[in-house]
Amino acid sequence: MNDQDRLGPPPVEPLSDLSWARVERGLWTRMDSDPTRVVSVARSRPWLWAAVPALAFAALALVLFGRGSESPDAGSTGQADGQPMRVVSGAASSAVMFGDAHVTLDADSAVVMSRDLEKQSALLEHGAAWFSIAPRGSRPPFVVVAGDTVVRVIGTRFRVARSDERATVEVDHGIVEVQYRGGTVQLRAGQRWTSQQPSQVVAAEPAVVETATVDEPVVDSKPATRRSDTRRGDTRRTEPSDVKAKSTDAHLLDSEQPEIARTQYERMQALEVRDPAAALAGYLALSRGTTRWAEVALFAASRLAADRHDTRAEGLLKNYLQRFPAGANVDDARELLAHLKGDH
């Protein structure tokens, strides 16, 4: 086909002046009859009032973070340079990415986080949250402040709960250091500490956790209520005598609830541009579930890995085809796998 034969893209047909006049007239009419058409400057003034307590809170956060840095071992946990960001969850739990850290807030919880990705810190205002912290490498430890309790982490997953000045810390994996009123304790995986008995470290109750490695941070929402999990091997060190296992069939895992899984999948989709590595890890975490979203997530992980020239792409695709031989993305997976093999 030579260039003269080419049809080219379909032309965008212009609207006539009469049509434009009709559009404009209709637009102004609809705007005049719709009181919510434009948020005027005057209407936006309530934000100014909201800004006053927000600024006050930011100042409080700065003071509290500063106090954390005054402790003998916390020299590297200096005040963040960026303006703090406050995240509040409503009736449902919510998750937020904070650099390479993933924070899942329980319902009715609030956390203030510094925006300085080098010296990350979070102030738990109230409620509880799970923190998944990627290995810090040469960066200063991640610090969580909850009242008088300061938690320092190098790379782990743990939970901090706060009620007034009482705080509880539980570690899923890794090690954290808890500073409280001059004292310091170390918590390992499966251990729990509370400010009511600051000198004691006890075994945590079994909870539903994803057995993630540090390379694949868990991004699943943590349920607000505690659940037992006998399906997966639990690598945490817990003393059987300290633990009263709860009913094993009482609840489904979050990743096994289709609506939650779908929400998580969409979160990872949105995360792909900003942090593809975290999105990939999130897809992989989601792919461990049993809903149809596990299938979609595994294919998404394969596709993303392929796009990033990640060497795992081929293995993930093979895994997909093995796990979901009748999956909705089988054809695409085969095609992509063939494409990858052709590239090599």
Next chain:
Amino acid sequence: MRLFSRAAHYDNVGTAPAVTVREHDIDLARRASSGDRDAQRQLFLAQRAAVHHALFRILGANRDLEDLIQDAFLEIFRALPSFRGDSTLARWCQTIATRSAYLAISRRRPVAVDLALVEDVLPSDADTRRQVQMRLAARRLYAALDRLDPKHRIAFALAVIDGRSLAEVAQLTEASVVAVKTRVWRARKDLMKRAAKDEVLASYLAELDGGER
């Protein structure tokens, strides 16, 4: 993967330096969002071609186009207070227009309207015949697009038909480049399946695919 370079883009406002453009955009948005009708009209006149272009590309010839343009501008005016000048006003308006198109497709799945009331008869004049062929091909293409997932359709329309870069489509659709690439790929795959039974569509798709190399 740059598919076509023929898209008419509306991101440049005159030849003024970028900073001036941004300041101009922010000032215009601020005045329009405060209820200044002159500023609103100025914004409408400046952006209407861009909004129309985006909607037409995604939806094709459509009898609801005038209403859809109004819908898009209503959304634009509602959202104006959130405009911070991170992108040009034109790009920002097109993003909202794209969102409006998505909502329109999801809501009522408009069917592409035939552009001719009578059966096309190929005329002897070469130019006219080419135009008729184009209309026929466009009609088949948009009829096939009507049956696609709205996200796939939008990605394909903007990237392949309109010739925008994947990065630009990602911005307009508020998705990742990877997601856009996948959507285009899937749209093309679905279209090719349909083209197996439609010679005109097959030929036109082949031409479009040829244009991306």
